[in-house]
Amino acid sequence: MAGSRLPRQLFLQGVAAVFMFAFASLYMQIPGLYGAGGILPARKMLRPQGKGCWQQLWETPSLLWEAPRLGLDTAQGLELLSLLGTLLALGALLLHPLRSCLTYLLLWAAYLSACQVGQVFLYFQWDSLLLEAGFLAVLVAPLRQRPLQRKPPQSGLAGAMPHEDLPFWLVRWLLFRLMFASGVVKLTSRCPAWWGLTALTYHYETQCLPTPAAWYAHHLPAWLHRLCVAATFLIEVAVPPLFFSPLRRLRLAAFYSQVLLQLLIMLTGNYNFFNLLTLVLTTALLDDQHLHTERGHSRKMPTSWPKTLLAALALLLELAVYGLLAYGTAHYFSLEVDWEQRTIQSRTNFTFHQFSQWLKSVTLPTMWLGGASLAWELLAALWRWTQVRGWLWKLWSAVQLFVFGVATVALFTISLVPYSYMEPDTHGRLLPVAHRLFSSVEHLQLANSYGLFRRMTGLGGRPEVVLEGSYDGQHWTEIEFMYKPGNMSRPPAVVTPHQPRLDWQMWFAALGPHTHSPWFAGLVHRLLQGQESVIRLVQSDPSRYPFHKQPPTYIRAQRYKYWFTQPEEQSRWWRRQWVEQFFPPVTLGDPTLQNLLSQFGLQDKSPPRPRSLSSPLPQALHWVRAQLTPLEAPNLLWGLLGAAGAIKVVQALLAPRPPTPNRQEKRKGAPQEPGAAAQNGCSSGSRSPRRKK
16 A cells, blocks of 8 residues: 555646646637637627526636626636636646645636637547546645645555545546547447558558658558557557556556557657646556655565465466466457568457447446445545544544545546446446436536547548638639648648647548538638738748738638658658649638628627727736747747746755765664554654653
């Protein structure tokens, strides 16, 4: 039962860092996405409907309802929330006292408020994942952070409060749901690329924003791509149950497998803060012993024969698990070594019906596995509570244990509903109380369903939409985006942890007709108007925009198919082929464009009321925007990361170092056992008579 004090701190710091990236990235895009002249103005999302204040706030939970009282419109309120969220998250990342539940409650509420008006540009799974992880951080963080050197006198194990590990267990459960569902949906979707183990043959060039490393990964041997797909299924489907293993070495092996997968994804693709957030969730698999928080702790071999026997049995069980995983992977994916060609052949050795039956038989047991693991955590917390000394501390610990225990069980029950979406029969067998609880808080996004990379797109070539503008309708000039593929000679960009949300939606738009992406008509309309805020979403430096001097008279869009070039084509990264016209040529006032804007509710029927800049708050927001507008969003985020890292280094250098104990002190402390140390931690606040030898 190793402690988890440092993993909890790492989790809280990681969540703060991800919030910082998310808010700062969003802030740079607010005028073009949600401003009065943006693609989807945010002011249309918050309209009073004659309901009571509290009812309106509960149905649409957003702090932006209070923006008019500050003299701000909805977009300006969103800017203020993003700026404050960035600064508060940066403070929580750097300052230990700020990592309290109030701080994370404010961060969660601010991001939830943004999602209420974010529309399609904030409908990504990682936004939901951040909200869920952020709410768990509210429970994991204490009401008030204690100094790192102090341990609470009422602690039960390694200076921890009895209830502290309970909400942190929910982080492990969230990681399990995320990874297991992501692996399962790849097979339930019946995608031929995943079933044929050829998904990575297409993935690197068809993902939304590849990195330069994706070009090199794309040209790896086909047999290695198939082997990596099999390894992905192993890591995402077979390994996650080990998150709840009582053997810590199995949990650590699961931890490093997840870290490896996320690092490889980060290397070959720009998935903003998603992979960083997943890495933050993996801290729930660690413990203080692995992170060397117990100073002077050295691993000792068991001396008594029962301990030796248990250690041997544990080692045999670990080897059996590793052997079972290796055998299952080799069997279900028919792994065979071809010594002549020095390759490994692989193929799927099961049918969709067999997999569906397997999923039906394991979905409910995985819920019971989670429930059993939670029950163990509850018993461990109860045992720690029995070690608390002093009736006052014992009473206070009992209250906290009850509150956090009920909250943990309730959130676990709520999460079973979205988790069961991947298997309909299991979903129908859940207790009605779980469905009622989930329905009552669904709009708060406390629990969500996940399933990334469900289907592999672009099997016949990467579809890409290319915008073109013209002054006469005869001579057309391509409008190149900063990050998404366009210019065939430009290498792929590296923008992590920034998410260019317009570029991402352009990738989704290319997968179907333009009518499936209503916002596209709004983009065309704003570019015809020459809205600078929208132009900066395309090019942060307006001088690189081909129509920066005068807006184009006509705009149209073409659909192309893109492929990575071959190694011998050194002057280009992409090759492409025209497919069809995606959006017809239109101009301002064109009936086609007007009908689309009216159909999708994007027409400017009532212009926004002008806000006065005479008050200090709008003036301050305007000044901050003017200072940050010339910066590219990735540079701003990397600058924040560099500044935080530099401050951390300075803090480490200036931190007081604990005195080094002399040999006599070490000799006195040597005979203490872990149990005795825990008891001493429990009673450190009380004075007890010292027995003389």
